Amino acid sequence: MKERKGLIIGSVIMIAIFVLMFIKGEPSKSIMVWIAAILTLSIYSFLYKDNVFYKFAEHLFVGVSVGYSVSVVWQNAFIRRVFDPLFITRTYIVNDKFSLYLFLGIVIPTLLGLLMLSIFTKKQAWLIRIPIAFVVGSYAGMGIAPSFQANIFEQTRSTLYVTLSISASIMIVGVISTLVYFFFSKEHKGLLGKTANLGIWFIMIAFGASFGYTVMARISLLIGRMQFLLHDWLGVIK
């Protein structure tokens, strides 16, 4: 009960602060800023508890994001890469001669893409396996070598060829002990167990650092919104 009272008092203080800022400041005359501000406050109302304003803003955001992304991809992928080359610019006609190679270069990927839509049918849904196989195969072929180079070979090289310093020594110990922790072919006992335990410490420190960065990111987003409300909307700060 006491907490509830505290929350009500706190919320009243916050509303009072915003009202005061509204009176003292120079609120925006832009309807777009007002819509953005109201939607921001609707989203933040979830911090108190789930409500209809939050739900409305959330659904609107999802709808607008999907609609926008679909229109951008439609324009930049389908229109630019399929419709225009086939019907407007006719890139498959070179020096007044029809090039089957260039024509198929447009038509085959388009047909593969259209097969993706077969998932919406019951009988022909299996056809989606063809474009999926193509995508998986090509991406695997394209990605395996660069992934090995960027994520394994280069990382190993930079771990091996380090200067003699305290940080480099910590890094080497960290890499070895963490790798030992993920070595499950032998029971973690004796020296192996102690090294694996050290690996856990390094993993935990990495998680902690990652969590710290996540906190910083989330706080940054909140600060950004607050600055929008105080500067762009209410005009309290310059």
Added chain:
Amino acid sequence: MSIWERLSKIDRRIIYLLLALVIIIPIVFRIPSTVAVSESAQMAYDVLDGLPAGTPVLFSTDFDPASMPELRPMMTAVLRHAFKKKLKVIMMGHWPTGIPLSTIILEEVAQEFDVEYGVDYINIGYRPGAGLVMIQMGREIRSVFDIDITGEPLDSFPMMKPIHNYSDIGLVACFEAGDMGEIWARYAWGRFGVRIIMGTTAVVTPDIYPYLGSRQIEGLIGGMAGAAAYEKLIEHPDKAMIRMSSQAWAHILIVLFIVIGNIGFFMMRRIERIKKKRTE
């Protein structure tokens, strides 16, 4: 309810309320804070600063509105640095929602300098495909970006005439809210040896550090702190430096709550142990 129990079970809404106050007060009253320049941000600055005037720099904007508070200030700062150094800016993106935002940032910063569209900077927009786009660009940029964002052919712009692939570009500056930075390192650096600096959201930063350690990228601007550091380096304090005060106070509050919560938790555990011993 004992005081320790209360400490370990503080209502989340009270924490939110205090957090909001701790963030609003420094912004309103402009409470100053010191900004330390990290080594990784300094490296990014040095790389860009070392490029000769006229060198094309490719800006890849791979983020959405949710990442704007972090990436907008850092992108603004890097763009200011690029225009100040008279570098040629080519803007592109791998996220459909990123291009309208980066277009706003680019046009805002361009107005501060004596630069002309198509001569000093260009916006070539978005194409789907990510890794494939990067590989194609290594051969010929026009094979994926044949027109700019306004629909004009790339060759109609003077600055784009001599630029065909990565060998004509001095540096790639990526602004990342997801895993696109790793894809840049994998394909553009891995296959073509492109020089890369990155600006990332704080969530993404720990994933990118290994690439900096192995020198696959040459500089890293991490989160709001990185953006503030870059603003300090270019001697143009802006949004990130203002926000860092709130950031610092919010961090202090969170650390305080973590400590309080842990004290409450350990004291509760101790009390329970004592109670258990007594009953035995």
